[in-house]
Amino acid sequence: MLCYSHSCHLLQPLLKTHKPLTITFSSQPKPPPRKRPTFDGDQSQRPITRNRHKRSYGASRRSILKTLKQEQVTFTTPVPDDPTVGIIGGGMAGLACALYLEKRGVRSTVFDTGVHGLGGRMGTRIVDPLPLVFDHAAQFFTVSVPRFAELIQGWVEQGLVREWQGTIGELEVGGHFVPLPSSPPRYIGVNGMRPIADSLLSQTHMINVERPTWISKLEPFNGTWYLSENGKPRGQFDAIVIAHNGKCANRLLGSSGLPLIAGQMKRLELSSVWALLAAFEDPLQIPGGDTFPFEGAFVKGVDSISWMANNTKKLLGSQSGGPHCWTFLSTAAYGKRNKVPQENIPTATKEKVTTGMLMGVEEALGLPKGSLQTPFYSRLQLWGAALPTNTPGIPCIFDPHGRAGICGDWLLGSNLESAAISGMALANHIADYFQSGGDHPEEFAVGLRNGFEPIKGHDIGQFPGLEPQSQTHAAPEMQLTT
Missing domain, CATH: 3.50.50.60 (FAD/NAD(P)-binding domain)
Structure with a gap:
């Protein structure tokens, strides 16, 4: 999770009539015999x-x-x-x-x-000295299989994960937000996703x-x-x-x-997805809203953005009055159209994608073009083999x-x-x-x-x-x- 061509034929045998x-x-x-471990x-x-x-x-x-x-x-x-x-x-x-x-x-x-x-796509980036904290791949997860539920219960007891009580929903272009039901429970890493892997x-x-x-x-x-x-x-x-x-x-x-x-x-x-980590001094706004309505949202109708989440609120809740750390994830189509070697992203591509994704955030929130505050920190990463x-x-x-x-x-x-x-x-x-x-x-x-x-x-x-x-x-x- 950062969050396949169909074939109705079985894989044909590799063997032909050649004598092996x-x-x-x-x-x-x-x-x-090696000694058995205890x-x-x-x-x-x-x-x-x-x-x-x-x-x-x-x-x-x-x-x-x-x-x-x-x-x-x-x-x-x-x-x-x-x-x-x-x-x-x-x-x-x-x-x-x-x-x-x-x-x-x-x-x-x-x-x-x-x-x-460890963790692969269970990535969490911490930027000192503030610190700034971002889950820059897997954002949260749900549970549907009893065997996995047993594993999660152990993680909860160890203090590795907890339920994410913050509001998430669907954000239609123009700032129209519809919350999703709170059930089923959603889980996140207590200190981000990566510490789960490191602690296991x-x-x-x-x-x-x-x-x-x-x-x-x-x-x-x-x-x-x-x-x-x-x-x-x-x-x-x-x-x-x-x-x-x-x-x-x-x-x-x-x-x-x-x-x-x-x-x-x-x-x-596999799809390709861009992850833009951005820290803002002030809260983001939706025009006409007295309070910001969500901590995470699936974005609909925007070419460059599929997901956005406030990591500060998600991970720290009301404990933090500091910067607001956001993770923006691109659509798979945008990732494919702008794909480059992820080990060496050209400067021009980095600037183009960053600008395009921030414009997508404006569009999703319904803000006037060019009015989104400039992040004081940003980092762009391509998950070239994302999902x-x-x-x-x-x-x-x-x-x-x-x-x-x-x-x-x-x-x-x-x-x-x-x-x-x-x-x-x-x-x-x-x-x-x-x-x-x-x-x-x-x-x-x-x-x-x-x-x-x-x-x-x-x-x-x-x-x-x-x-x-x-x-x-x-x-x-x-x-x-x-």
Whole structure:
């Protein structure tokens, strides 16, 4: 959540009539069993009890087409007694996957590119010395699945999240505001969204975090995955999880030996959204209004703006009499029309987009052109791979032959809840696969050929309960407990 092209055919098999070329790696003796980790808590967490009947032959790779198709990795070495998982991506999906692997007694390492913290699109920017505070990606979330509700209740008890009691609604061009019902409850991070992510792993014992790290290569060898960052080794793992998407994930998977997973990832379509953070000395106004009517609003009828929220009121309430910190998010159409490489935004584009979005704020509020006060601080950021526009509608994807999986909000929708449910589902699926010993991998293949359907929602994501049921795509509850 910053807040998909429909296909009725299954993904066509990559195999044609070519005789496969099998390459067998030289096998190494199986190392002595690694010591099982211990963990505290309820034994009903179902730690892995290994099936001891394993096959003993080595790892292999099968080449289908030597030049046009990448080889499919097929691991046949036994799953070790103490398997470890490498998770690439530290957003909500990756973190939930790590947490639920730990519940099943599985160790993992989370690799994340974040310089300031974990969380991916759960981004919060704090500008000292005032400070100025902005949620510059995910703005809030709702809860519709019991399993996610249980997780949120724990966050509430830990003081990580609370209900957002402020008024939100729809703002029609010209300053016409209509509040939305207060039900279902809306949740926000107590100190912004990012601290939720940073706090989730604070009391774990079987999760290692490496950041900022940008995994650039996956290499299979002798039943394990070797991960590296620009030639620097980053460890070896018995299974891997891809918990991010976009062009970087596509590059990573392009020569990994996971053609089915790579093919599904390439079918994902993503929107682009600009985020403008702006701090004003005085409150913004709607003409004719005695008091400002909202803390957050979905903007309708304005080309450049889809959402606006007063972070100061949302996060600090009446405690702050200082500057007013606003987050303005563009429409997906505006983001697409003005898209540039997000790592290096040209000055001219930055000025054009900032001006265009502030003019959109004027238009939404019904202010005369040029009358909006000038912000004393502003920062523009492009989320080039912001939100999914299509989905296979499944909790997770897993290739048991390559011992690799995918989790992310796009597999079920475009919100924080979808990301968390996806991570949980993949964690349990991998743990079940490990527990089986890998003897019947075909039984654990999930989502490798599912078709995609368009997803509908706000330009900043889906909020179950705040939009008509006909406008959402959600997997049945039975699918969410894989």
